Amino acid sequence: ETDQSTPLTPLTPAAPVETKEPxxxxxxxxxxxxxxxxxxxxxxxxxxxxxxxxxxxxxxxxxxxxxxxxxxxxxxxxxxxxxxxxxxxxxxxxxxxxxxxxxxxxxxxxxxxxxxxxxxxxxxxxxxxxxxxxxxxxxxPSVLMYRKATNALMERLSYSTPVFVSFKGENGDKAEFVSALKQSLTDKGNTFMNIEVDGRLESADLRALPTDGNYTFIPTSSRQADLNRIMPGIIEWRDEAVTPMVRLFGYPEWTTFRGETLDNMHNLNTTVYSRFYTHxxxxxxxxxxxxxxxxxxxxxxxxxxxxxxxxxxxxxxxxxxxxxxxxxxxxxxxxxxxxxxxxxxxxxxxxxxxxxxxxxxxxxxxxx
The missing domain is CATH 3.40.50.2300 (Response regulator)
Incomplete structure (x- = not known):
């Protein structure tokens, strides 16, 4: 055995040798x-x-x-x-x-x-x-994670209108990510919409949206209770309007959700970013x-x-x-x-x- 390791450079491993050191x-x-x-x-x-x-x-x-x-x-x-x-x-x-x-x-x-x-x-x-x-x-690292997730999401929003959903009088826990995403959208001249709801999202809150649109809903909160206050209203509005294309985008915490919450996430074709995931x-x-x-x-x-x-x-x-x-x-x-x-x-x-x-x-x- 050698007493000391050979210096390694990440992403540029040396070629394998026939006799491998322990x-x-x-x-x-x-x-x-x-x-x-x-x-x-x-x-x-x-x-x-x-x-x-x-x-x-x-x-x-x-x-x-x-x-x-x-x-x-x-x-x-x-x-x-x-x-x-x-x-x-x-x-x-x-x-x-x-x-x-x-x-x-x-x-x-x-x-x-x-x-x-x-x-x-x-x-x-x-x-x-x-x-x-x-x-x-x-x-x-978190700062790089937000940047990478934002850049990847920007590509997916090329043909979709982002709709940010927040609750009246409440601060969402994803303000940093949402702010960075809105800035990226503004810098590229992309339009987005903000919807502020009182208590829970109802289908009536979305009736001003054109039914021939393509929408990606992005809550400003990652909390399960808040997500459950949003999804039923989006599903009801989508099913009533028939024509709009609807997706939901969210956060790493959502990978832990089960039961009706997870069922609704599948229903809304939900995408989340995460450092890891177990299927x-x-x-x-x-x-x-x-x-x-x-x-x-x-x-x-x-x-x-x-x-x-x-x-x-x-x-x-x-x-x-x-x-x-x-x-x-x-x-x-x-x-x-x-x-x-x-x-x-x-x-x-x-x-x-x-x-x-x-x-x-x-x-x-x-x-x-």
């Missing part, structure tokens, strides 16, 4: 094994690690030994520093970092000084990747679910995102990346498409998806 990865997470009864948070990090090990098993035939060492932070900076003093730690080529800013900062500095990649999966708002070439930011009926999802149940005797927690799938997808990207064989991965739940953040900086995951809930309970996921 890959060694440190997974440093708050497993909280010191607790008599682990918290739900600790159980989720354990689930992540279990999913990661399934990825290791899936990649055993790649021709290189894969070594994974788990370190329990116990929620303590001291434990992280203690791990770094272990001489065996120097063998690692990459570190899966915890969700604590102070602990991540320590590991990021270690990675920079020792040429080790530090994979930040859990701290979405961390900005160390902007100044540290060793940090790989596993989520598309529960997809064969890949079923395969990982079955293996997880076989290995561990229980199922993954029904959460969004599912930590077991996040761990699996992370492993399926990180290991081939370290072997110089892959710079991108479109996963079961999470995708990884890293790009550099500038000279002397690290890299960030550029993955963003449109999830289209079509009529007939059809769901389509496409990268944008």
């Amino acid at each position: 890959v060694s990865i440190a997974v440093i997470l708050p497993f909280m094994l010191n607790e008599e009864t682990p918290s739900k948070s600790a159980m989720r990090y354990t689930e992540f690690y279990k999913g990661f090990l399934i990825a290791v098993d899936s990649l055993r035939s790649n021709g290189a030994p894969i070594h994974v060492t788990a370190y329990d932070t116990e929620g303590s900076v001291l434990k992280v520093r203690e791990a770094l003093t272990d001489t065996a730690f120097r063998k690692h080529n990459a570190i899966i970092a915890p969700d604590n800013a102070s602990q991540l900062a320590i590991l990021a500095e270690y990675g920079k000084n020792n040429n080790v990649k530090v994979f930040n999966t859990f701290l979405v708002r961390d900005k160390s990747y902007l100044t540290n070439p060793s940090v790989m930011h596993g989520n598309l 529960e009926d997809a064969p890949r999802t079923h395969d990982i679910d079955a293996k997880y149940k076989k290995w561990y005797g229980n199922r993954m927690e029904n959460a969004v995102p599912r930590q077991g799938l996040l761990g699996f997808d992370t492993g399926m990207f990180v290991i081939p990346y370290l072997l110089h064989e892959a710079s991108s991965y479109d996963g079961v739940q999470n995708g990884y498409f890293f790009t550099t953040a500038g000279d002397g900086a690290g890299s960030y995951n550029d993955a963003l998806y449109f999830i289209n809930f079509r009529p007939g309970n059809i769901i389509e996921k496409s990268r944008i």
Whole structure:
């Protein structure tokens, strides 16, 4: 084994070699094994690690030994520093970092000084990747996410009139995104409409719209209760008018909705943007679910995102990346498409998806 990893440049992996060096990865997470009864948070990090090990098993035939060492932070900076003093730690080529800013900062500095990649999966708002070439930011930063979603939506609005729906006397939680989208529409000379409703949207609120139009309704709120106050009125107006083409555009939070809300989203041919999505009926999802149940005797927690799938997808990207064989991965739940953040900086995951809930309970996921 080598004591130090070879410098890697995101998106420009070296050509595979016949004899592959071993890959060694440190997974440093708050497993909280010191607790008599682990918290739900600790159980989720354990689930992540279990999913990661399934990825290791899936990649055993790649021709290189894969070594994974788990370190329990116990929620303590001291434990992280203690791990770094272990001489065996120097063998690692990459570190899966915890969700604590102070602990991540320590590991990021270690990675920079020792040429080790530090994979930040859990701290979405961390900005160390902007100044540290060793940090790989596993989520598309929010500002870039809004910009990318706005640009992609602008293309889809070429032949559709956007209709922004807000509630009288209430502030929507998506003001930043809506403001950016309206500015883009204004800059390009595209028209849009604003509808402010009192309480809930009624079909009568839309009767001023020409029935020969093509409309994309965009609520200013992502809350499920607010969405349920909007969709029935749009459906009723569309069915009464017969002729208009109607779509709905929304937000990542909507991927968690079920029941009547989801049925209405399908009815309105709804598209949302999201950093990740799990199609529960997809064969890949079923395969990982079955293996997880076989290995561990229980199922993954029904959460969004599912930590077991996040761990699996992370492993399926990180290991081939370290072997110089892959710079991108479109996963079961999470995708990884890293790009550099500038000279002397690290890299960030550029993955963003449109999830289209079509009529007939059809769901389509496409990268944008």
